Amino acid sequence: NAGVMQNPRHLVRRRGQEARLRCSPMKGHSHVYWYRQLPEEGLKFMVYLQKENIIDESGMPKERFSAEFPKEGPSILRIQQVVRGDSAAYFCASSLVGVEQYFGPGTRLTVT
Amino acid sequence: KNEVEQSPQNLTAQEGEFITINCSYSVGISALHWLQQHPGGGIVSLFMLSSGKKKHGRLIATINIQEKHSSLHITASHPRDSAVYICAVRSPGETSGSRLTFGEGTQLTVNP
Numbered sequence: 001n002a003g004v005m006q007n008p009r010h011l012v013r014r015r016g017q018e019a020r021l022r023c024s025p026m027k028g029h030s031h032v033y034w035y036r037q038l039p040e041e042g043l044k045f046m047v048y049l050q051k052e053n054i055i056d057e058s059g060m061p062k063e064r065f066s067a068e069f070p071k072e073g074p075s076i077l078r079i080q081q082v083v084r085g086d087s088a089a090y091f092c093a094s095s096l097v098g099v100e101q102y103f104g105p106g107t108r109l110t111v112t
Numbered sequence: 113k114n115e116v117e118q119s120p121q122n123l124t125a126q127e128g129e130f131i132t133i134n135c136s137y138s139v140g141i142s143a144l145h146w147l148q149q150h151p152g153g154g155i156v157s158l159f160m161l162s163s164g165k166k167k168h169g170r171l172i173a174t175i176n177i178q179e180k181h182s183s184l185h186i187t188a189s190h191p192r193d194s195a196v197y198i199c200a201v202r203s204p205g206e207t208s209g210s211r212l213t214f215g216e217g218t219q220l221t222v223n224p
Contacts, residue, residue: 031210033210033211033212041216042198042214042216042217043198043200045212048211056210056211058211059211089153091155095210097210100160101145101157101210101212103154103155105153105154106153106154106155108153
């Protein structure tokens with residue numbers, strides 16, 4: 001049973017470009033969470049999704065960030081018009097309802 | 113003040129020593145997680161607990177709900193245990209029920 005998969009593992013974008021981060025949950029998991037780890041800081045919750053629904057987006061920046069988890073395919077975290085402050089590691093986790101979350105390897109975004 | 117506080121921030125030990133990392137939280141929770149982040153950045157879930165004590169190999173996690181405190185113990189520590197250990201709490205409630213709030217992490221270095 002494959003674990004949580006994220007791609008790309010490393011992503012370099014110039015200021016103003018768009019970044020798309022993908023997360024494929026573990027087989028059978030319908031709950032996906034995105035977390036961000038800024039350099040030298042702890043992990044912070046961004047958004048919690050179930051298939052085709054955003055359940056809690058209270059940790060998402062108000063502008064430029066969006067997330068989706070379609071009926072088919074991976075969850076996508078999209079960052080428009082990236083800025084240097086978006087450089088971070090973005091982790092996805094998945095779970096069955098109410099139980100342990102399994103983390104992906106992360107995508108390290110560098111904005112130049 | 114952070115909702116989740118860990119101590120110590122940094123810990124250096126000699127191989128074979130008994131290690132304790134502490135976590136205190138100030139909010140109501142439905143569960144507490146201990147995570148391990150490897151030097152390469154990947155995150156592994158070690159424990160999820162809501163009461164009592166759990167043991168896995170050389171790792172032991174305890175939680176005291178009344179005192180809002182948890183400890184992670186490592187017996188017979190080994191250099192391969194060197195990592196960042198992160199405490200995270202899961203909030204109760206429907207929409208926020210699965211979001212995790214993280215401590216800042218404890219950097220553990222075990223020297224041979």
